[in-house]
Structures are given as structure tokens and as C-alpha cells.
Amino acid sequence: MGLYTSVMEVLTFYTGLSPAAFFTILAMMVVVYRTVTAMFVSPEDYNKPPVVSARAQSGFDDPEPPRQPVQLGQVTDRELRAYDGSDPNKPLLMAIKGQIYDVSTGRNFYGPGGPYAMFAGKECSRALALLSFKPEDINGNLEGLGESELTILEDWEFKFIEKYPKVGQLIPEQRTLQNELKEQVQDNLENPNECKDETK
Ligand code: HEM
Missing domain, CATH: 3.10.120.10 (Cytochrome b5-like heme/steroid binding domain)
Incomplete structure (x- = not known):
């Protein structure tokens, strides 16, 4: 407890701020620092090539996985x-x-x-x-x-x-x-009254 009080006293003596004001300002500075640095990229990272997935490289935006060709x-x-x-x-x-x-x-x-x-x-x-x-x-x-x-x-x-x-x-x-002819014959057998003239 004694250490805490003396640290706070030293802080007030050197900064002229109350401990609450000091820690509030410190927290705000950390937030500002992190926000600003997040806007920039380090030179090493900047020179690295972008990571492009194999799918994107292939140029296809089809979400389906590639299928094996089937022999017809x-x-x-x-x-x-x-x-x-x-x-x-x-x-x-x-x-x-x-x-x-x-x-x-x-x-x-x-x-x-x-x-x-x-x-x-x-x-x-x-x-x-x-x-x-x-x-x-x-x-x-x-x-x-x-x-x-x-x-x-x-x-x-x-x-x-x-x-x-x-x-x-x-x-x-x-x-x-040939199949069509077969189908026609079949059709005519099944529906003898509906005789279609395919030549028209
Ligand atoms: C104004 C004229 C044309 C332009 C600007 C054009 C442009 C293109 C381009 C940029 C590609 C992609 C090439 C690649 O993958 O490297 C392509 C592919 C193709 N073009 Fe054309 N084209 C034209 C006319 C035609 C015509 C007249 C035909 C046939 C009738 C044709 C048939 C094809 C075919 C089949 C492919 C796809 C080849 C594949 O599967 O990789 N194109 N065309």
C-alpha cells in the first residue's frame, strides 16, 4: 500500500496530473498509437507478394469443386x-x-x-x-x-x-x-386413331 501511494505521489509530482487523469491520458495515447500504426504496412510486408488461393489463380469463380471428366x-x-x-x-x-x-x-x-x-x-x-x-x-x-x-x-x-x-x-x-421411327411405330400402335403426318 505504501509503495502504491509513493508511486502515485511521484506521478503527481512529475506530471502535475492526478493519477486518474494520468492513466486516462495514457490509455488514450495507446489507442491513438494503435489506430495510426494499423493504417500503415511495414516495408517487409509491403514487398511480400499477395497470397492468392489456387482457385483464384485459376480464374474461375465457380464455387463447385472440379469434377472428373466422364467418358461418354x-x-x-x-x-x-x-x-x-x-x-x-x-x-x-x-x-x-x-x-x-x-x-x-x-x-x-x-x-x-x-x-x-x-x-x-x-x-x-x-x-x-x-x-x-x-x-x-x-x-x-x-x-x-x-x-x-x-x-x-x-x-x-x-x-x-x-x-x-x-x-x-x-x-x-x-x-x-431409327429410334425415332421405332418410337413412331410404337406410338401409332398405342394410339391408332391419332395418325400423325410428319411430312407436314
Ligand atoms: C471481337 C472478337 C473477339 C474477341 C475480342 C475475343 C476475345 C476472346 C478472349 C479474350 C478470349 C479468352 C482467351 C484466353 O483464354 O486466352 C476468347 C476465347 C475464345 N474465343 Fe473469342 N474473341 C473474339 C471473337 C471470337 C470468335 C469470332 C470466335 C469463334 C466463332 C471466338 C471463339 C472463342 C472461343 C471458343 C474461346 C474460348 C477458348 C477456350 O475455351 O479457351 N472468339 N475470346
Whole structure:
């Protein structure tokens, strides 16, 4: 108790302040110091590179974890259309020269609302060769393309081979046409009175 009293007396003698005033001013100075120093960064910290997560570095803001590409095998144009991004549970696929690529990691390009969403679920060889976004060019028809256009297509193909896993091949639509015919026959058998004329 004696020590406490003499410390307080010394404080009052040297500062001319009451102990309460002295500690209040001291506390305020600490707060001001901490606030001001928090506004500045030390030179060592300033020169350190920013910590960027692997996900941010990849440039994708998709919160879903990356999924393993699933091998599809042989599918038709029509079947490929199911992989246009409208079903978030399905991968995003795109075909070039009959080869199907899983472009799910390029969701920012090909996913719904992306700048190249019109290519998703489609064979796009002609559109890529002609650098065209016209719906009528988004197919695998290479007829009438010149040498330079075929070279452009080849460059795209190389880019896709390097960047995306190949997950299948496109096969002609006949299989589906056969299925359609089967379905029609089945339908007619089930509803003989509703005879549809498909040629109209
Ligand atoms: C004004 C013209 C265009 C501009 C400014 C443009 C810009 C870009 C940019 C900045 C990228 C990203 C490239 C990268 O990841 O390194 C890109 C990718 C792409 N562009 Fe274009 N583009 C244009 C025209 C076209 C056209 C005409 C087509 C085809 C019809 C096309 C098809 C693509 C495709 C498929 C990708 C994505 C490639 C991938 O999956 O990595 N672009 N474009």
C-alpha cells in the first residue's frame, strides 16, 4: 500500500496530473498509437507478394469443386445437346471435328450467360473455322471451307486438345432416326386413331 501511494505521489509530482487523469491520458495515447500504426504496412510486408488461393489463380469463380471428366463414348448430335449447361449436374461438352471435349472448366466461356454459350452441347467446327456465331454455322459441316479456314479450325482443335479432356466421339444421327421411327411405330400402335403426318 505504501509503495502504491509513493508511486502515485511521484506521478503527481512529475506530471502535475492526478493519477486518474494520468492513466486516462495514457490509455488514450495507446489507442491513438494503435489506430495510426494499423493504417500503415511495414516495408517487409509491403514487398511480400499477395497470397492468392489456387482457385483464384485459376480464374474461375465457380464455387463447385472440379469434377472428373466422364467418358461418354459415342453419342449423336442430338444426345450431345443435353450437355449445353442447362443442367448444372451434367458436364459442359463441345465437339470439334467429331471429337467431344469436356469444357466444364471453361464454364465462364461456355456456361449459361457466357460469351460462347451458343457452342455448348454442339459440334462447332464450321463456326470456329469461319469465326462465326451464326446459329446456321454451328455444326460439323466442313463443306466449302477454304484452306485458311481449315487451318483456323486446326488451330482451334490444337487449343482444345491441349486444354480440355476428350470424352467421346460424335456418330451420325441415323441411330436416333431409327429410334425415332421405332418410337413412331410404337406410338401409332398405342394410339391408332391419332395418325400423325410428319411430312407436314
Ligand atoms: C471481337 C472478337 C473477339 C474477341 C475480342 C475475343 C476475345 C476472346 C478472349 C479474350 C478470349 C479468352 C482467351 C484466353 O483464354 O486466352 C476468347 C476465347 C475464345 N474465343 Fe473469342 N474473341 C473474339 C471473337 C471470337 C470468335 C469470332 C470466335 C469463334 C466463332 C471466338 C471463339 C472463342 C472461343 C471458343 C474461346 C474460348 C477458348 C477456350 O475455351 O479457351 N472468339 N475470346
